[in-house]
Amino acid sequence: MLSLNPVITGLILNSVLLLIASLIPKKLLTPLGYINAWLLGVLIWSTGGLRAYSIVFFYFLAGSAVTRLGFKSKQDKGIAEKRSGQRGPENVWGSAAVGAICALSTIVLAKNLHPLAWLAYSASFCTKLSDTTASEVGKAYGKRTFLVTTLRPVAPGTEGAVSLEGTLAGIFASVVISVLAYLLGLISALGILWCVLAALVATSVESLIGATFQNKYTWLSNELVNVINTFIGALVALALGYLVGY
Numbered sequence: 001m002l003s004l005n006p007v008i009t010g011l012i013l014n015s016v017l018l019l020i021a022s023l024i025p026k027k028l029l030t031p032l033g034y035i036n037a038w039l040l041g042v043l044i045w046s047t048g049g050l051r052a053y054s055i056v057f058f059y060f061l062a063g064s065a066v067t068r069l070g071f072k073s074k075q076d077k078g079i080a081e082k083r084s085g086q087r088g089p090e091n092v093w094g095s096a097a098v099g100a101i102c103a104l105s106t107i108v109l110a111k112n113l114h115p116l117a118w119l120a121y122s123a124s125f126c127t128k129l130s131d132t133t134a135s136e137v138g139k140a141y142g143k144r145t146f147l148v149t150t151l152r153p154v155a156p157g158t159e160g161a162v163s164l165e166g167t168l169a170g171i172f173a174s175v176v177i178s179v180l181a182y183l184l185g186l187i188s189a190l191g192i193l194w195c196v197l198a199a200l201v202a203t204s205v206e207s208l209i210g211a212t213f214q215n216k217y218t219w220l221s222n223e224l225v226n227v228i229n230t231f232i233g234a235l236v237a238l239a240l241g242y243l244v245g246y
Contacts, residue, residue, distance in 0.1 A: 010045030014038045028064045029087050036089035040096050047103040051184040052121065056096060058180060059125045062173065063095070063132045070140025094223030095132075098230040099124040119191050119241045120234035122181035123198045126174045127233025128226065130199040131206060133173035138166025148207040160211020174199040187246070194240040195233075202233035 018038045021029070029037055037060070045053045064087075093100075102121035106114050138145060139156045142163030147154045154161050178195035181187045187195065206229040214220050240246075 006049060007042070007046045010042040013045060014041040017041070027086055028060075029092070030089075033086065033088045033092055036092040040092060040100060043100055044103055047106055048118070048121070048186075051186050052103055052118070054184055055122060055125050055177065055181055055186065056099065058177060059095070059129050062129055062177070066133045066136045066169075066173075069136055090221075090223045091226075094226035095128045095230065096125075097227055098234050102234060115187075115246055116238060116241050118181075118186045119194065119246050120238040122178060122187050122191065123195045123237030124230040124234040126178050126181070126195040126237075127199040127202045127230050129177050130170040130174035131203045131226070131229055134162070134166040134170030134203060136166075137169035138163040141165050147211055148204070149211045159214045160207050160209075162207055170203060171196065171200065190244075191237075191241065191246050194237045194244075194246065197240065198233045198236035201236050202229050205229070205232055 015038070018034055021027075021034055040056065041053065044056050099121050102117050102124060105117045109117055138161070142156055142165045145154055145156045145158065145161045145163045146152065147158065148160050148162050156163070174196045175192070178187070178192045178199075181195065182189060182192050206225060209220075209225055209228065214222075214225060
């Protein structure tokens with residue numbers, strides 16, 4: 001059962017952070033984005049405390065940072081994130097809905113299953129940071145960009161496009177955040193491997209979805225694809241942890 005003390009701490013902490021964010025001139029989120037990030041932060045702190053909160057906070061800072069890489073160049077090419085890189089509520093939950101569900105599951109799951117829930121949680125953010133980093137680095141610095149289904153050269157920013165530079169950067173990002181999860185005690189050393197592998201599988205599937213389906217179906221938005229992407233990452237890590245060990 002969820003204790004009241006973590007909820008109160010989460011409310012106070014995230015309210016203070018929201019106030020600080022409102023005073024900083026450079027906004028990383030839209031006003032509604034900040035409100036939804038506040039809600040997400042309260043939820044994560046209430047269920048996972050500092051350890052789980054640190055993961056989502058790191059993802060937010062790192063994801064925002066890589067979005068700014070080569071931003072002027074991406075703007076000139078018309079492939080930069082909209083709203084000058086500011087994220088809205090749809091971006092918050094597209095990236096974190098799966099992680100939030102994993103965190104909430106610890107309220108009802110038996111304690112012996114909590115390590116699996118936090119493995120899936122970590123893998124979801126590992127997957128999203130890998131995806132964001134690969135995409136933004138590829139758009140900014142990718143020398144040759146290929147469509148994942150045909151390996152034909154395409155313009156940077158094309159749905160389903162991959163580059164060597166972006167792929168390597170994405171793998172590096174997944175290693176960094178999974179090592180952080182290990183150092184925080186959320187996952188085991190073996191869990192690092194599962195998170196990195198899960199992120200690689202999930203981002204590869206995400207590229208396939210982008211190349212084959214996203215332009216055909218208007219309802220298949222980037223936010224929905226992000227949910228699918230993080231769900232696959234969490235599921236692959238969960239399966240590996242359950243079948244092999246974690």
